[in-house]
Amino acid sequence: MDFPPPLIERLRTVRRIVVFTGAGVSAESGIPTYRDKLTGLWERFDPEDLDTRRAFKADPELVWGWYEWRRRNVMQSEPNAAHRAIAAMANHVPELTVVTQNIDDLHERAGSVAPVHLHGTLFQPRCIGCARPHALPPGMPDEVEQVVGYRLAPPRCGHCGGRIRPGVVWFGERLPRDVWRRADMAVRRCEVILCIGTSSVVYPAAELPLVAARRGAVLVQINPESTGLERVAQFNLAGQAGEVMPALFEAVWAQGQPG
Numbered sequence: 004m005d006f007p008p009p010l011i012e013r014l015r016t017v018r019r020i021v022v023f024t025g026a027g028v029s030a031e032s033g034i035p036t037y038r039d040k041l042t043g044l045w046e047r048f049d050p051e052d053l054d055t056r057r058a059f060k061a062d063p064e065l066v067w068g069w070y071e072w073r074r075r076n077v078m079q080s081e082p083n084a085a086h087r088a089i090a091a092m093a094n095h096v097p098e099l100t101v102v103t104q105n106i107d108d109l110h111e112r113a114g115s116v117a118p119v120h121l122h123g124t125l126f127q128p129r130c131i132g133c134a135r136p137h138a139l140p141p142g143m144p145d146e147v148e149q150v151v152g153y154r155l156a157p158p159r160c161g162h163c164g165g166r167i168r169p170g171v172v173w174f175g176e177r178l179p180r181d182v183w184r185r186a187d188m189a190v191r192r193c194e195v196i197l198c199i200g201t202s203s204v205v206y207p208a209a210e211l212p213l214v215a216a217r218r219g220a221v222l223v224q225i226n227p228e229s230t231g232l233e234r235v236a237q238f239n240l241a242g243q244a245g246e247v248m249p250a251l252f253e254a255v256w257a258q259g260q261p262g
């Protein structure tokens with residue numbers, strides 16, 4: 004794979020980088036993106052109808068069942084070559100921050116340290132009443148196998164008896180302030196931002212690459228399709244993240260080095 008020499012040169016000396024990821028970085032691990040048609044039990048639902056506080060209030064079993072099904076899907080998946088290349092880059096760049104819109108844990112499992120989860124995670128549910136975190140039992144959620152009529156009752160909070168909700172940011176909810184602050188600070192400081200596998204249409208997350216670009220960062224997009232970011236990106240690398248990222252890593256950091 005050939006990359007523009009100015010991009011390779013820039014990356015060789017970069018000190019602060021943000022890797023901004025969306026559903027596309029996990030697609031090759033078998034986790035469907037939001038634009039992909041839903042499969043299995045959930046085929047007949049529009050995800051936007053499952054991803055709101057109102058939907059949870061109206062039908063907690065439906066929404067909890069959907070999230071437990073997704074959590075199981077993630078637990079059965081493995082990080083791919085893109086997640087691994089991103090984790091490896093951190094050994095070569097003094098300051099690398101992964102900012103992800105994904106609620107899976109594949110960046111962590113590939114070895115990235117403390118990725119910023121803008122939209123929360125599947126693994127830290129909390130009480131809808133008192134907001135205390137709720138510890139999920141270890142291992143796979145087996146009961147998803149027995150989901151009947153798409154429904155699974157959410158556990159109850161040990162403290163107040165309220166229903167446990169997924170630890171994700173739903174449509175219409177604010178991003179947690181500390182999470183947003185970390186992401187905002189990283190994009191303001193970075194010299195290069197790699198935007199991988201995101202359609203970049205959901206705000207405020209989609210604002211982050213634009214902030215970086217306005218402050219002079221080099222914006223690089225990795226995506227097989229065109230997106231709204233194309234106009235602002237200095238470099239558009241068209242392709243699958245699992246192919247482009249390891250090749251880019253190789254071209255910048257692995258060549259000419261022993262071993």
Ligand code: NAD
Pocket residue numbers: 024025026027028030031036037038039049050051054104105122199200201202203204205225226227228230242243244245
């Ligand atoms: P997205 O599904 O909107 O976009 C995925 C992007 O990945 C697309 O641009 C696609 O071309 C690209 N892609 C697909 N395969 C790829 C591959 N192998 N390598 C590289 N790129 C690939 O996902 P998003 O941009 O992460 O969405 C942002 C946020 O929006 C999500 O975190 C979510 O919170 C929210 N969202 C939710 C819903 C919903 O209905 N629940 C719908 C849309 C967005």
Ligand code: ZN
Pocket residue numbers: 130131132133134135160161162163164165
């Ligand atoms: Zn509670």
